[in-house]
Amino acid sequence: MTVLVQFAADRDLWSSYEAPLAQALADAGVAARVTPDAVDPATVDYLVTANAAVVDDFRPYTKVKAVLNLWAGVEKLVGNPTLTQPIARMVDPAMTEAMTEYVVAQVMRHHLGLDRHIQNAAGAWRPERGQKLARERDVTILGLGELGQAAAAALGALNFRVTGWSRQPRFLPGALCLAGIDRLDEALSTAEILVILLPLTAQTENLLDAARLARLPRRAVLINAARGPILDDAALIAALDAGDLGHATLDVFRQEPLPADHPFWAHPGVTVTPHIAAETRPGTAARVIAENIRRGEAGEPLLHLVERGRAY
Amino acid sequence: MTVLVQFAADRDLWSSYEAPLAQALADAGVAARVTPDAVDPATVDYLVTANAAVVDDFRPYTKVKAVLNLWAGVEKLVGNPTLTQPIARMVDPAMTEAMTEYVVAQVMRHHLGLDRHIQNAAGAWRPERGQKLARERDVTILGLGELGQAAAAALGALNFRVTGWSRQPRFLPGALCLAGIDRLDEALSTAEILVILLPLTAQTENLLDAARLARLPRRAVLINAARGPILDDAALIAALDAGDLGHATLDVFRQEPLPADHPFWAHPGVTVTPHIAAETRPGTAARVIAENIRRGEAGEPLLHLVERGRAY
Numbered sequence: 001m002t003v004l005v006q007f008a009a010d011r012d013l014w015s016s017y018e019a020p021l022a023q024a025l026a027d028a029g030v031a032a033r034v035t036p037d038a039v040d041p042a043t044v045d046y047l048v049t050a051n052a053a054v055v056d057d058f059r060p061y062t063k064v065k066a067v068l069n070l071w072a073g074v075e076k077l078v079g080n081p082t083l084t085q086p087i088a089r090m091v092d093p094a095m096t097e098a099m100t101e102y103v104v105a106q107v108m109r110h111h112l113g114l115d116r117h118i119q120n121a122a123g124a125w126r127p128e129r130g131q132k133l134a135r136e137r138d139v140t141i142l143g144l145g146e147l148g149q150a151a152a153a154a155l156g157a158l159n160f161r162v163t164g165w166s167r168q169p170r171f172l173p174g175a176l177c178l179a180g181i182d183r184l185d186e187a188l189s190t191a192e193i194l195v196i197l198l199p200l201t202a203q204t205e206n207l208l209d210a211a212r213l214a215r216l217p218r219r220a221v222l223i224n225a226a227r228g229p230i231l232d233d234a235a236l237i238a239a240l241d242a243g244d245l246g247h248a249t250l251d252v253f254r255q256e257p258l259p260a261d262h263p264f265w266a267h268p269g270v271t272v273t274p275h276i277a278a279e280t281r282p283g284t285a286a287r288v289i290a291e292n293i294r295r296g297e298a299g300e301p302l303l304h305l306v307e308r309g310r311a312y
Numbered sequence: 313m314t315v316l317v318q319f320a321a322d323r324d325l326w327s328s329y330e331a332p333l334a335q336a337l338a339d340a341g342v343a344a345r346v347t348p349d350a351v352d353p354a355t356v357d358y359l360v361t362a363n364a365a366v367v368d369d370f371r372p373y374t375k376v377k378a379v380l381n382l383w384a385g386v387e388k389l390v391g392n393p394t395l396t397q398p399i400a401r402m403v404d405p406a407m408t409e410a411m412t413e414y415v416v417a418q419v420m421r422h423h424l425g426l427d428r429h430i431q432n433a434a435g436a437w438r439p440e441r442g443q444k445l446a447r448e449r450d451v452t453i454l455g456l457g458e459l460g461q462a463a464a465a466a467l468g469a470l471n472f473r474v475t476g477w478s479r480q481p482r483f484l485p486g487a488l489c490l491a492g493i494d495r496l497d498e499a500l501s502t503a504e505i506l507v508i509l510l511p512l513t514a515q516t517e518n519l520l521d522a523a524r525l526a527r528l529p530r531r532a533v534l535i536n537a538a539r540g541p542i543l544d545d546a547a548l549i550a551a552l553d554a555g556d557l558g559h560a561t562l563d564v565f566r567q568e569p570l571p572a573d574h575p576f577w578a579h580p581g582v583t584v585t586p587h588i589a590a591e592t593r594p595g596t597a598a599r600v601i602a603e604n605i606r607r608g609e610a611g612e613p614l615l616h617l618v619e620r621g622r623a624y
Contacts, residue, residue: 097445097471104470105424108417117585118421118430123577125569127586133409157469158416159409257437265435273429274439 003297004043005034009050009070017048017070020286028290030297046293047085049077058083065296068289070280072147073227074306075200087306088292092285096150099197099278102225103151104158106249107193110221111137111160134159140191142184142207143198143226144170144177147278151195163187167203188215193223200227210235219246225277228253233264240269251277315609316355317346321362321382329360329382332594336602342609358605359397361389370395377608380601382592384459385539386618387512399618400604404597408462411509411590414537415463416470418561419505422533423449423472446471452503454496454519455510455538456482456489459590463507475499479515500527505535512539522547531558537589540565545576552581563589 007014007021014036025032034048041060049055050070058067059082066086069077074089109115111134137160141148144166152175156162162175165187169179178187184207188194194216198204208222209232216222222245224231233254239245249271250264256275264270292302319326319333326348337344346360353372361367362382370379371394378398381389386401421427423446449472453460456478464487468474474487477499481491490499496519500506506528510516520534521544528534534557536543545566551557561583562576568587576582604614 094445097447098443101420101424101446101470104416105420105426108413108420109426109430112413112417114417114421114426115430117583118427120584123572123584125584125586127588129591131410131588131591133406134413135409154470158413158466260435271429272432272435272437274437276439276443279441279443 001031003030003032003045003293004039005032005046005048005293006039006044007034007036007048008054009036009048010054011036013050013070016282017286020282021048021289024286024290025293027287028294030290030294032293046296048289056080056082058085061085066292066302068292070285070289072278072280073200075227078306078308086302087308088302088304089306090280090285090288091146091304092280092288094281094284095278096146098281099147099225100150100154102251102273102277103195103197103223104154106223106225107139107155107160107195108158110193110223110247110249135161137161137192138163138190139193139195140165140187141175141195141197142166142187143196144172145197145199147225148195148197151197163190184212185215188212189217191216191220193221196222196224196226196230198226198230200229205229206232208232208236210238213239213245216245218244221246222248223250224248225251228256237263237267237270240267245269247271249273251275313343315342315344315357315605316351317344317358317360317605318351318356319346319348319360320366321348321360322366323348325362325382328594329598332598333360333601336598337605339599340602340606342602342606344605358608360601368392368394370397373397378604378614380604382597382601384590384592385512387539390618390620398614399620400614400616401618402592402597402600403458403616404592404600406593406596407590408458410593411459411537412462412466414563414585414589415507415509415535416466418535418537419451419467419472419507420470422505422535422559422561447473449473449504450475450502451505451507452477452499453487453507453509454478454499455508456484457509457511459537460507460509463509475502496524497527500524501529503528503532505533508534508536508538508542510538510542512541517541518544520544520548522550525551525557528557530556533558534560535562536560537563540568549575549579549582552579557581559583561585563587 021034042062044061044064047064047067064085068088070090072090077087139155139160140163141152142165144164152162152164152172156174164175164177166179170177207230213235247269251273264272295302333346354374356373356376359376359379376397380400382402384402389399451467451472452475453464454477456476464474464476464484468486476487476489478491482489519542559581563585576584607614
């Protein structure tokens with residue numbers, strides 16, 4: 001029996017995913033037809049989405065066993081009241097690697113103050129002495145899911161003093177783990193470098209507001225590789241302008257692409273990266289999708305199911 | 313019996329080393345007088361040097377059991393024909409950590425192309441797709457001493473494909489190790505990112521000349537954290553101007569401070585860092601010096617003795 005999979009994501013993604021999905025489904029032993037076309041919703045067994053509005057109303061998809069998202073973030077799917085089917089988010093090992101590399105690169109850059117040399121057009125020889133070692137540098141990671149755990153491990157291996165904060169208690173080797181909203185200020189208070197890897201939920205929206213930013217040590221550096229709305233843009237700029245915050249490196253924004261007139265672009269204390277920290281890779285992501293379809297057909301539990309109560 | 317140690321290094325270093333050396337010698341159980349003053353050379357038991365010309369003529373130091381250098385590089389001491397006493401170079405664990413961090417930071421920066429975002433004043437949202445993962449990136453390290461080995465381990469842990477090259481055969485877990493001048497071109501041929509951590513000797517001076525630079529893959533990036541004269545400056549600039557080489561990040565130079573009119577400063581393909589990759593730290597280095605004096609007094613073999621035949 002052939003299962004019908006509708007690839008309900010941006011059309012330009014289809015060219016990247018068509019061949020890897022066909023291969024991965026064949027490798028998983030699943031007989032499937034995958035189509036990017038609008039088909040009769042009542043005939044679709046699985047929907048592949050990319051958190052975009054190719055499908056707005058999920059109610060006609062009466063037979064769909066799961067909505068399989070290509071990205072890690074599922075806030076738009078979860079916010080759609082017509083979507084009552086199970087949702088699986090993407091946990092792509094290659095994406096986790098890419099995110100870990102982005103976080104390590106940005107943390108090392110700020111740890112060693114590389115910018116002053118990269119931008120030193122003046123030609124001044126100004127060696128700094130007494131540079132801190134990583135084992136003297138406190139880094140706090142907000143969010144200890146797949147991505148936060150991987151970043152914590154990599155930074156720990158580089159000797160950084162890692163504090164992790166998450167909603168639910170976690171235990172990571174070599175890191176101080178704090179849990180729950182009551183411990184957030186404590187986690188922020190030591191963060192010379194703060195890395196945000198939280199999911200976007202009703203609880204994390206605007207989590208980093210003026211009051212929370214004020215808990216950071218003076219001249220702290222903030223790296224947001226999660227979702228834009230977790231951070232209060234105006235409070236961030238005010239903290240930078242006041243000299244309280246040292247720098248912000250941001251990969252995600254409330255509106256993407258970041259509008260050309262947004263103050264982040266021109267602010268000397270902000271580095272904008274255009275949502276490139278970690279992209280899902282078709283080769284590895286297709287295998288995760290195929291494995292979930294195989295599980296769905298075999299009646300086995302799906303991987304990475306979204307718990308609707310907590311929205312990620 | 314009190315041993316006499318002359319601190320024959322730059323006077324401004326003395327303020328950093330006086331207290332740590334006194335503490336380390338006391339901790340090692342050595343009764344010593346350490347002085348930065350010019351004393352009767354014939355009475356000195358140990359000389360502490362910093363590869364600078366505070367002492368030019370070592371012949372009057374007839375009683376000296378060892379010359380203990382504060383820096384890893386000993387090329388200036390080895391080049392002094394009056395210095396026939398044993399020389400110990402510094403292997404400071406904190407310096408190794410600092411160098412590893414510098415190498416990781418610069419490799420990650422070039423691996424992910426951070427500069428285009430750090431310098432993006434134009435405010436252009438240009439996400440790049442198909443970014444390589446570290447496990448798809450070849451990094452070659454020239455020099456597999458303490459520093460090269462530590463860098464290889466850290467880069468390997470971050471998933472980079474590491475090739476190491478050294479004069480003598482070395483075996484490092486997870487890295488392809490090539491040895492001897494006959495294998496150098498092979499080591500260069502895959503180096504998307506090349507890290508130079510060689511000692512400066514007659515064999516390594518001008519090792520990276522025009523012919524060797526031409527062996528690198530097109531648009532390779534070069535990082536020199538070893539010694540300036542290993543690299544042919546003019547050949548480097550020619551390779552950058554021709555577009556063959558992608559970038560050079562240099563921490564060391566033939567003349568330091570790098571003269572204000574040197575073309576490296578203004579070249580868009582060169583990042584200058586002012587010899588800050590790894591400084592010796594008084595706290596840890598003083599313990600290495602004290603341990604060697606303890607060994608000398610106890611008749612035990614000294615640590616990190618320079619083999620005069622190979623000059624490092």
